[in-house]
Amino acid sequence: MNLESLNPQQLEAVQHGKGPLLVVAGAGSGKTRVITSRIANxxxxxxNPDSILAITFTNKAAGEMKQRVFKMLSGDDLPSPWISTFHSFxxxxxxxxxxxxxxxxxxxxxxxxxQLSLIKQCMRSVDIEAEAFPPKTLLNHISxxxxxxxxxxxxxSDNFPFGAKMKAAEVYPLYQHNLKISNALDFDDLLIMTVRLLKESESILERYSNQFQQILVDEFQDTNATQYKLVCLLASKHGNVCAVGDDDQSIYRWRGANIENILNFEKDFTNTRVIKLEENYRSTQVILxxxxxVVSENKNRKEKTLWTQNEQGAPIIYYR
Structure with missing residues (x-):
């Protein structure tokens, strides 16, 4: 595997050994290359590849990551590392x-x-009017x-004194009870049940925290509280977590992403090494x-200054 084309910060992240690592990767800074190169390295x-767990958010991203790692290690007769989405894992x-x-x-x-059929059934059982409180809205709150x-x-439900969120809190226990009766999970349960499993079974936590000696998480700014708990549990023995993300690119608060996960990473994982990827390979100087x-107006952000060796580029045209 050739690491000569990596810039100094990328190389530092790839060659980091043990201990927590936070890679603050600005847009277009080659973060995927860093993750795949780090796995291969x-x-x-x-x-042992079986002790490496790399997690991302989409099947497409996981598939591309697998292909890149395989290409880097072509010719090596080795088992594959665990590369998947949170839900697949x-x-x-x-x-x-x-x-x-x-x-x-x-x-x-x-x-x-x-899910929609089940929540409607549960709402009827507790006399919640679907016209007043749309079932999909209650499902969103339960999620x-x-x-x-x-x-x-x-x-x-007393914590939510009015509105759809209060009704969702009322029906949530029944919804979950009926899922269990049917031996069923919804998509969010895949995460929450795994965290429960690791918290409630010492032997299972012991097994997987021992197995996964190196954990890498892509798009860390998009993790929610449950996903963060999962990572912390798996890394509880060794702290070998490589979190890669960019707080300036966090856009999924509406679906549960918690920007505090990346902002507070250094507090939760002591002696974290922080590496900033600030060289942009994608955009012109004007765009950067x-x-x-724009992002300088963001509050509670990790300071970074993106730069590029690319050309100045055409001026930006905007319309009012």
């Missing part, structure tokens, strides 16, 4: 161990249509509870200057 340094664990939570391993996963790792046993003017 770990393997070439003798780390959790599904894999739950198929083996969900019986610890009193579910059958043959559980089904409800799609959006199944929000799960993204924030709020279990049905923790929910208190304009973007810097």
């Amino acid at each position: 770990l393997i070439q340094q003798g780390i 959790c599904l894999r664990l739950l198929r083996k161990h969900i019986n610890e939570l009193d579910y059958s391993r043959e559980f089904v996963i409800y799609d959006s249509s199944d 929000g509870f799960k993204n924030d790792f709020i279990l049905p046993t923790d929910i208190d 200057k304009a973007a810097a003017g």
Whole structure:
């Protein structure tokens, strides 16, 4: 594997050994290349591929990451590292161990249509009018509870004194109870059940925290509270987490992303090494200057200054 084409900051991130690593990767700074090169380098340094877990958010991104790593290691007869989305990884664990939570391993996963039918049934049971409180809205709030790792046993509708969120809090325990009766999970349950599994079973936590000696998480700014808990549990023995992301690119708060995960990473993982990728390979100087003017107004951000060796570029045209 050739590392000569990496810039100094990229190389530093790729060759980092043990301990927590936060890679603050500005837009167009080659973060995917850093992640895949780091995985390949770990393997070439003798780390068992089966002890490497790399997590991203889409199947497409996971597939591309696998292809890049395979290409870098072409000719090496080695097993593949674990590269997947959060949900795929959790599904894999739950198929083996969900019986610890009193579910059958043959559980089904409800799609959006199944969820809608179930929430309507639950709403009828507790006399919640669908015309006043649309079922999809209540499902969105329940999804929000799960993204924030709020279990049905923790929910208190008194904390939401009015509106759809209050009604969602009322129906959430029944919705979850009926899922269990059907030996079913919804998409968010894949995450929350895996966190429960690791928290409630010391032997399973011991097994996987020992197995995964190097954990890499892409798009860290988009993680929610439940995903963050999962990463912390898996890394609880060694702290070997490489978190890659950019707080300036966090746009998914509406679906549960918590920007505090990346902003507070150094507090939660002591002795974190922070590396900033600030050289942009994608944009012109004009674009970067304009973007810097926008993000400089953001509050609670990690300071970074993107620059490029690219040409000045055409002026930006805007319309009022």
